[in-house]
Amino acid sequence: MNSEICIDSLWKIYGGSADSAIKQLQSGLDPLDLYQRTGLRAAVRDVSLEIQTGEIFVVMGLSGSGKSTLLRLLNGLVRPCSGEVSIQGRRLSSLGPVELNKLRREQMGMVFQSFALFPHRTVIDNAAFGLEVAGVPRPQRRGLALKALERVGLGDECRKYPHQLSGGMQQRVGLARALALDPPILLMDEAFSALDPLIRSDMQELLLELQAERQRTIVFISHDLDEAIRLGDRIALMQDGQVLQCGTAQSLLSDPASRAVRHFFRDIDSAAVLDVAAIAAMPNFLLVDAAGPSAALDAVVGDPVYVLDESKRLRGVRTCSNGWIEADQLETLRAGTRLRDAMPLVASLAYPPPVVDSAGCFLGVITPRLLLRSLEVNV
Amino acid sequence: MVQALPFGSAYGFAAVHQAGALGLAVDAAVVWLLTYAQSLFDVVNAGVMALVVFTETLLAAPSPWSFALIVAGLGLWRVSGGFALFALLGLNLVLAMGLWDPMISTLALVLTASCLALLIGLPLGVLSARLQPVWRLLRPCLDLMQTMPAFVYLIPAVMLFSTGAVPAIIATLVFAMPPVVRLTQLGIRQVPVDLIEAGRAFGCSELQLLWKVQMPSALPTVMSGVNQTIMLALSMVVIASMIGGGGLGDVVLRGIQQLDVGLGFEGGIAVVILAVILDRLSQSLRLEGERTVEARSRRWRSLWRTP
Numbered sequence A: 001m002n003s004e005i006c007i008d009s010l011w012k013i014y015g016g017s018a019d020s021a022i023k024q025l026q027s028g029l030d031p032l033d034l035y036q037r038t039g040l041r042a043a044v045r046d047v048s049l050e051i052q053t054g055e056i057f058v059v060m061g062l063s064g065s066g067k068s069t070l071l072r073l074l075n076g077l078v079r080p081c082s083g084e085v086s087i088q089g090r091r092l093s094s095l096g097p098v099e100l101n102k103l104r105r106e107q108m109g110m111v112f113q114s115f116a117l118f119p120h121r122t123v124i125d126n127a128a129f130g131l132e133v134a135g136v137p138r139p140q141r142r143g144l145a146l147k148a149l150e151r152v153g154l155g156d157e158c159r160k161y162p163h164q165l166s167g168g169m170q171q172r173v174g175l176a177r178a179l180a181l182d183p184p185i186l187l188m189d190e191a192f193s194a195l196d197p198l199i200r201s202d203m204q205e206l207l208l209e210l211q212a213e214r215q216r217t218i219v220f221i222s223h224d225l226d227e228a229i230r231l232g233d234r235i236a237l238m239q240d241g242q243v244l245q246c247g248t249a250q251s252l253l254s255d256p257a258s259r260a261v262r263h264f265f266r267d268i269d270s271a272a273v274l275d276v277a278a279i280a281a282m283p284n285f286l287l288v289d290a291a292g293p294s295a296a297l298d299a300v301v302g303d304p305v306y307v308l309d310e311s312k313r314l315r316g317v318r319t320c321s322n323g324w325i326e327a328d329q330l331e332t333l334r335a336g337t338r339l340r341d342a343m344p345l346v347a348s349l350a351y352p353p354p355v356v357d358s359a360g361c362f363l364g365v366i367t368p369r370l371l372l373r374s375l376e377v378n379v
Numbered sequence B: 001m002v003q004a005l006p007f008g009s010a011y012g013f014a015a016v017h018q019a020g021a022l023g024l025a026v027d028a029a030v031v032w033l034l035t036y037a038q039s040l041f042d043v044v045n046a047g048v049m050a051l052v053v054f055t056e057t058l059l060a061a062p063s064p065w066s067f068a069l070i071v072a073g074l075g076l077w078r079v080s081g082g083f084a085l086f087a088l089l090g091l092n093l094v095l096a097m098g099l100w101d102p103m104i105s106t107l108a109l110v111l112t113a114s115c116l117a118l119l120i121g122l123p124l125g126v127l128s129a130r131l132q133p134v135w136r137l138l139r140p141c142l143d144l145m146q147t148m149p150a151f152v153y154l155i156p157a158v159m160l161f162s163t164g165a166v167p168a169i170i171a172t173l174v175f176a177m178p179p180v181v182r183l184t185q186l187g188i189r190q191v192p193v194d195l196i197e198a199g200r201a202f203g204c205s206e207l208q209l210l211w212k213v214q215m216p217s218a219l220p221t222v223m224s225g226v227n228q229t230i231m232l233a234l235s236m237v238v239i240a241s242m243i244g245g246g247g248l249g250d251v252v253l254r255g256i257q258q259l260d261v262g263l264g265f266e267g268g269i270a271v272v273i274l275a276v277i278l279d280r281l282s283q284s285l286r287l288e289g290e291r292t293v294e295a296r297s298r299r300w301r302s303l304w305r306t307p
Helices: A019-026 A031-038 A067-074 A097-107 A123-127 A129-133 A138-151 A167-179 A197-213 A225-231 A249-254 A259-267 A295-299 A339-348 A368-376 B008-016 B021-036 B038-060 B064-078 B081-096 B100-130 B132-147 B150-161 B165-189 B193-201 B206-243 B248-257 B261-286 B293-304
Strands: A003-014 A041-052 A056-061 A082-087 A108-111 A185-189 A217-222 A234-239 A242-247 A286-288 A305-308 A314-319 A323-326 A354-356 A362-365
Touching: A003 A019, A003 A067, A003 A217, A019 A031, A019 A041, A031 A041, A041 A056, A041 A067, A041 A082, A041 A217, A041 A242, A056 A067, A056 A225, A067 A082, A067 A185, A067 A217, A097 A108, A108 A167, A108 B193, A123 A129, A123 A138, A123 A167, A129 A138, A129 A167, A129 B206, A138 A167, A167 A197, A197 A225, A217 A225, A225 A259, A234 A249, A234 A259, A242 A249, A242 A259, A249 A259, A305 A362, A314 A354, A339 A368, B021 B038, B021 B150, B038 B100, B038 B150, B038 B165, B064 B081, B064 B261, B081 B100, B081 B261, B100 B132, B100 B165, B100 B206, B100 B248, B100 B261, B132 B165, B150 B165, B150 B206, B165 B206, B193 B206, B206 B248, B206 B261, B248 B261
Parallel strands: A056 A217, A056 A234, A108 A185, A185 A217, A286 A305
Antiparallel strands: A003 A041, A003 A082, A234 A242, A305 A314, A314 A323, A354 A362
């Protein structure tokens, strides 16, 4: 089993006894009706997710969609009404308070939207908080905390108090506090939402750097789709306590499960999300298993003609205007390139640029017409 | 006169005839306590007496001049130079008026009563912040303790503990305790939710949550409670001179009884000086780091450091 966090049909209802409410909702009652009739509020409805080890998993939704509650269910700050959360194969409901605290100390760090730094502690004592609670001796925990602070670029500020720092720096302290214990799981609750856009993008970069250094399982809550797309290996879209769809940004964009999902992506620049490989199409004229310019090629009438060898590698292209172009002089697009980055090339070349995968195999070409149509899809 | 106040069950019954049914019941309860729990009160009496004697001996040990210098030094460290000067001059005035010894015994009463009030009040405050039923039970009691006219405490205090310093301290203790309970409860309840969440998310046990998150965050509010308790204790100790508490209250009381305006004024001024000193010093407990000598000396040193 590779999944670090396993969520199995989880329910959380606020405001009273949940059992009958869950039954009613399961049989199709609208949660708004439930709220108006009984005052019970369904925050999380029948959510099942598997979060893999080492991935950045973004839970995306508008405010009130239940995403923060979902995050708090993962470390037991909120107890589910029904369903089960398993962390590394251990069921949360089977843990006593002491074991739960041990799990929180050793396995998970949390970062808060409001930073939640302790105002009476210096920066280094804030960063060392988790270690202090875990009973690590003072010199040792100070060393570890300082290392975490240096990693987030705050090594020199460690004797200040939180209120003496800017918002961005405060959240770096929050991140250092979560990193000091070096936990395999990071829970981030709208961690960058309170920061201004430039700082936010810096912090996103820092998070990606940290992830590149040491793979952690990061569950990131966000209401910002751009942030979700930038950070997330996978994204779960939540609305009214339910997960609408879960998958990579591209699969959500190109293959939305419902109108609601499409609605979310309405304002998203699909050129920034879609991969050239996803829209590449076979060219009209393709010659396979030919050795470059030859009688066979001359026999083909058309423009341009793409020539592949037997292992589907590109040999070259014949165009009317430029004649034969060898493969090593061709401009190609690698799979994984975003449409936005491919646009200049598509616009400037005389022939539609071919797309190749990481092994060099030909996947298709991007014509200007294809490009325009793919942008139009989500409008 | 102190001796003329009702004392003992014989006087108690004599007074009952003026009270209604409720008063009769309260009186009966006090008489019952006197009959069956006398040994308990004796133990409390001896304990509090030992405490107040110890405190007074300790406070009277340094000479007036060194005492004033110590207070001024504390003021310089925690408050400001101006306050230190005021403390020095004020204590000098008390000494000049010949009220040094009464002031020391008043101070001993205040400190003993406040310490006991904090010893009981702080845990009660913590408990009522964490357990809703405790708070629901305690709240009307605190209302009662705070709004009941201060003189009313003197009567049962005298009946249970006779006259002198001990009933004065007990009455003061009851009167001065509510603020510290209330403000401790308030301080802990007001700790921001996200801090509590952060504490729990990093694996705090309940006890760690209290000591590492809630108490430090509530400290300024708790310290205002401590300050209020000390100030209320001072005002009550003066009133408690009517049951033989002694100290500056005695001087004021003599002024009233002999219609001696000058004597009353001197006693009053001494109380005010003591009050200002106690207030500023106990308020300074609330201030964080910035105003300590350490921070100030850092500021001075930074002037010499080349940038």
